[in-house]
Amino acid sequence: MADEVILEYLHMEIISQFYRSCEKSDQDQCIAKLESLGFRIGQSLVERFTKESPRFKDELDTMKFICKDFWNYVYKKQIDNLRTNHQGVYVLQDNKFRFLTQMSNGKQFMEAAPKFLALPCGMIRGALSNLGVNCVVTAEVSAMPACKFQIQIQRA
Amino acid sequence: MTVYTLYIFDRNGTCLYYTEWNRKKQPGMSKDEEFKLMYGMIHSIKSFVHRIAPTDLRDGFSNFRTSRYKLNFYETPSGMKFIMTTDLTVGNIRDILHQIYSNIFVEYVVRNPQCELGQPITSELFQTKLDEFIRGLSIFPTRIS
Numbered sequence: 001m002a003d004e005v006i007l008e009y010l011h012m013e014i015i016s017q018f019y020r021s022c023e024k025s026d027q028d029q030c031i032a033k034l035e036s037l038g039f040r041i042g043q044s045l046v047e048r049f050t051k052e053s054p055r056f057k058d059e060l061d062t063m064k065f066i067c068k069d070f071w072n073y074v075y076k077k078q079i080d081n082l083r084t085n086h087q088g089v090y091v092l093q094d095n096k097f098r099f100l101t102q103m104s105n106g107k108q109f110m111e112a113a114p115k116f117l118a119l120p121c122g123m124i125r126g127a128l129s130n131l132g133v134n135c136v137v138t139a140e141v142s143a144m145p146a147c148k149f150q151i152q153i154q155r156a
Numbered sequence: 157m158t159v160y161t162l163y164i165f166d167r168n169g170t171c172l173y174y175t176e177w178n179r180k181k182q183p184g185m186s187k188d189e190e191f192k193l194m195y196g197m198i199h200s201i202k203s204f205v206h207r208i209a210p211t212d213l214r215d216g217f218s219n220f221r222t223s224r225y226k227l228n229f230y231e232t233p234s235g236m237k238f239i240m241t242t243d244l245t246v247g248n249i250r251d252i253l254h255q256i257y258s259n260i261f262v263e264y265v266v267r268n269p270q271c272e273l274g275q276p277i278t279s280e281l282f283q284t285k286l287d288e289f290i291r292g293l294s295i296f297p298t299r300i301s
Binding site: 008102105108 | 263264267268269270279280281284
């Protein structure tokens with residue numbers, strides 16, 4: 001699909017479909033379902049994107065791949081800030097997240113933001129899992145369109 | 157050079173957005189009535205202009221002027237109507253209305269997941285961007301009179 005807005009519109013519609021078809025008590029289920037959608041997408045995407053590249057030296061290298069190449073392929077930009085505590089927790093900050101730029105410039109529509117971050121979280125988790133890294137990904141938004149993804153590596 | 161008000165209607169007649177910058181005289185009726193009046197009138201004028209045309213029309217109805225103000229009209233292929241009242245010194249602002257549609261409306265309303273089509277626009281981002289754009293136009297007054 002050549003035009004980037006097609007992905008955005010498709011994403012918007014998937015989310016509203018999910019929410020329309022589930023009952024009031026199942027709202028959290030929707031976030032979980034969106035996340036597992038993203039998981040599967042991330043897995044396949046990363047297979048395709050790393051066809052040509054060599055194996056990653058270590059975890060940090062894998063994270064840098066996610067921040068630079070993976071983000072570039074999907075959102076046409078790179079992550080603005082990567083922080084880690086070297087103990088398995090990484091925080092990725094994107095100051096102008098693609099799905100949130102058109103929504104608001106600050107605090108409006110804040111309650112709706114998590115719905116739009118569930119799929120991207122799942123994509124990160126799927127991508128990492130297919131690269132051999134098991135983790136839990138959460139996202140938080142304090143002021144749109146900036147958002148932070150927190151990745152916690154699970155060591156077996 | 158002044159911009160007085162701006163209305164945005166969708167194809168069903170719902171007023172999606174209304175804003176004013178320099179309106180000095182209120183019409184003396186409620187906002188709902190005003191929107192219905194505006195939409196009905198514009199619809200009638202449009203179809204009147206079309207039927208009475210003695211030659212082939214290029215664009216159809218585009219503006220009307222009185223001795224004090226000018227009302228400019230622009231309709232998109234999807235039926236969105238942009239109506240802007242300005243003073244008499246402005247020329248043809250069809251391009252400006254088109255820019256409002258493509259750079260601001262489509263960007264910040266159509267692409268906003270929270271804004272449903274056919275519902276009044278509540279996005280503050282849209283309001284901010286629209287305001288910035290209008291104030292930056294050369295037809296907007298630079299000093300408040």
